[in-house]
Amino acid sequence: MSAEVTLTSENFKKEVLESKIPVLVDFWAEWCMPCKMIAPSVAQIAESYKDRIKVGKLNVDEQSDLASQYGIISIPTLIVFKDGQVARQKVGAMPRHEIEKLFLDLI
Structure with missing residues (x-):
């Protein structure tokens, strides 16, 4: 089972905006190679x-x-939400350590 949550307009508020821990949201599409x-x-x-x-x-x-x-x-656009607010945002493909820099100081 994947540790990733599939986000929809139905669950976005509960999963992201009301989350007690920071949320990294990956905005992507099936046809996007960098994604x-x-x-x-x-x-x-x-x-x-x-x-x-x-x-x-x-x-x-x-x-x-x-x-x-x-x-x-x-896309890809990565947004880190903390306490229901956008804390960080970065666009484009990047290595894992760059993605981690978006949230490591928030957890």
Whole structure:
């Protein structure tokens, strides 16, 4: 079973905005090659930090309302939410250690 949570407009509030721990949200799409490049790193992070950070995957094609609400124009976009607020945001493919820098000081 994956440690990643699939995010939808139905569960976004509960899983992200009301989360007691920071949430790393990966805004991605099936056709996006850079998204596929970082997917293994995102999955490893979900597993490695599962008790300290939640990792959510949000498909921008299926959840376009949420993507536009957060101003997503390029993917992959990674956003870290803490206490229901956007704490960090970074666009583009990056190595795992760069992704970890987004949240390590928040957990």
